[in-house]
Amino acid sequence: MTDLLVKNAYVIDPLSGIRGEIMDIAIRDGKIVEDTGSGAPVIDAGGCLTFPGGIDSHSHVCGTKVNFGRYMSPEDMRAGRTARKGVMRVTSGYSVPTTFGNSYRYSTMGYTTVLEGAMAPLEARHTHEEFTATPHQDMLANTLFDGNWAIMEAVRDKDVKRAAAIVAWTLDAVKGFAIKLTNPGGTEAWGWGKDVHSVRDEVPYFGVTPAEIIETMIRANELLNLPHSVHIHCNNLGVPGNYQTTLDTIDLAPDLNRNRQSLYLTHVQFHSYGGSTWRDISSKSEDIARAVNSRPQVAIDMGQIMFGRTTTMTADGPMEWKLYMLHHNKWSNHDVELETGSGIIPVYYGRKSLVNCVMWAIGLELALLINDPWQCMLATDNPNGAPFVKYPEIIALLMSSRYRDIERSAIDPRTEHYVPLFAIDRELDWYDIAVMTRAAQAKALGIERIGKGHLAEGAEADIAIYPLKPDELDPAADYQQVMAGFAKTRYTIKRGRVVARNGEVVVEGANSTIWSRADVPPEYDLNRDAEFVKKFEQYYTVRMRNYPVQDIYLPRGYFISTEASL
Ligand SMILES: [Zn+2]
Structure with missing residues (x-):
């Protein structure tokens, strides 16, 4: 048995209803327990x-x-180099670091x-x-279904149960966690050099609309009782005036689940x-927040x-093409057979670019205007x-309107005519930040049930202790300290082990991969479905038997099991 006792912690644990209490946290064998034995390390x-x-x-x-x-x-790789230190490997990269670079940085931030x-x-x-x-992090994978041919055929046939069967088979085969729709229909249209421009546009050849894909997949998701909901990157990303598409997408969401x-x-x-060109782009955060607040x-x-x-x-290939036409820098484009696509370009967001300043304001506005x-x-x-x-x-900006005002003087002065940010005086508190960085995520992903995102007895002992004393700090004034505090934990504890201390990773990690497995009745098992098998063999470049990811790829994988209501 491995015990650990954390004493005198100022705990905020929203899922357990704890809003700031000095407490002790007892840990045994990687889980939160009522009490440790005497002699446990403290x-x-x-x-x-x-x-x-x-x-x-x-x-x-x-x-x-x-x-x-x-x-x-390669210039990005050079930017973020760190040397080998203790158990930490050499890392490189700033915006796209090596995997270990990502892992260490998340760990020192308490993730x-x-x-x-x-x-x-x-x-x-x-x-x-x-x-x-x-x-150092447990990992989950959103699995792309936006341009999946079998799914679009099921959508065309209005067969929600078949869509559910395809999702269940695919998540099981590739050890995926949840349904992701990236520019639904648009990534398939991009295979023909096209895109879709509203939720009512038709996808070439399949004759279905993004709205039909979204509605079918939401219902299929609930039939499978998957932990997470459908996770969507809406159509028209990055296009002036696209807020209307976002509102139309929000309107498609029925209220189907009691827990999330x-x-x-x-x-x-x-x-x-808002707006219609890059010249008159404006913030429509108020409209979006109003829609979210009422749903x-x-x-x-x-x-x-x-x-x-x-x-x-x-995965939104056509969007990256549009972005490339603006930047004329490097561009990569990729098509994934019967499934989806992707694009990549490096960018620079500048304080002197009005468009970038408007974008910067909108993100903050959403967090400040959404009530909950x-x-x-x-x-x-x-x-x-x-x-x-x-x-x-970002946390410091949300907690301090003074800091936002200081930033205001450093950005394009025209920005304030296009955004409401500087008229908003809301400042988020420690509890709000705890919700927005862990508790809400656990609930939204449906992983609080496996002991994530909270510190109740039986939960995984994943804990972040920041060098911040809420009793002594005023985040509105002391935003510099807030920023420094959230950048480096005093301790990051993963499954009961201290993995990072004062900004340094101190032990080798051993994560898990979590995926979802929905049990479907035999008549919905696509391994036995002659039509599915035939089309798979006909159109994919791989054989169906070679497609599933073998267990050896997930040395510490485990799944959340659900019973499908089919
Ligand atoms: Zn993304």
Whole structure:
């Protein structure tokens, strides 16, 4: 038995209803327990801010597309080099670091679980290989279904149960966690050099609309009782005037689940633009926030951008083409057979670019205008909006209107005519931040049931202790300290082991990969479905028997099991 006792912690644990109490936390064998035996090693938290381990519910850190981002920018690799130190390996890369670089940086910030935002099923092995090389975080993979031919045929035939069967088979085959729709229908249209421009546009050849794909997949998801909801990157990302598409998408979300949202919209900042060209782009965060505020069945993440250099990468191939036509820098494009696509380009977000300043404001506005922090999670769509190492800065901006005012003087002065940010005086508190960086993620992903995102008895002992004393700090005034505090934990504890201390990783990690497995009745088992097998063999370049990811790719994998209601 391995015991550990954390004493004098200033605990905020929203899922357990704890809003700031000095407490002791007892740990045994990686779990939170009532009491430790006498003689357990003690960590004195000294009244410091203590949260459950951080959870990133949308980040791109592993897989073919991330790796291609590394190839494309050797200058990025040079930017973030760190030397070998103790157990820490050499790392390199700033916006797309090596897997170990990502893992160490998350760990020193107190993050213990990360969801990879987009895994192409056909390329799942690469994602899982990189998961095993991201040792300090438990990993989950959103699995792309946006341009899946079998799914679109099921949508065309209005056969929700077949769509559910395809999802169940695919998640089981590729060890995926949840359904991801990236520009639904648009990634398939891009195979024909086209795109879709509203939720009512038709996808070439299949004759279905994004709205039909979204509605079918939400219902299929609930039939399978999957832990997470459908996770969507809406159509028209980054296009002036796209907020209407986002509102139309929100309108498609029924209220189907008692425990969580029915639809998770990711990086909503990129989907909240008014205007009709890059010259008159404006913030429509108020409209989006109003829609979210009136629909508890919807949850979002911010998709905050921060100024500086980064790399954009997405399954949304046509979007990256449009971005390339603006930047004329490097561009990569990729088609994933019957499933999806992708594109990558490096970008620079500048304080002198009015468009970039408007984008920066919108992300913050969403977090400040959405009343319930459980509906708006903090994320940058790492690395698209900014590398995740910018989270502490974003937290400080949300907690301090004084800091926002200081930033105002450093950006394009015209910005305030296009955004409401500087008229908002709301300042988030420690509890809001705890919700937006772990508790809401656990709830939205449906992983609180496996002991993630909280510190109740039986939960996984994933804990972040920050060098911040809420009793002595005024975050509105002391925003510099807030920023520094969230950048480096005093202790990051993963499954009961101290893995990082004062900004340094101190032991080798051993993560798990969590996936979802829905049991379906035999008549919905696609391994026995002659038509599915025939089409698979006909159109894929791989044989169906070679497609599933073998267990050896997930040395510490486990699944959340559900019973499908088919
Ligand atoms: Zn993303």
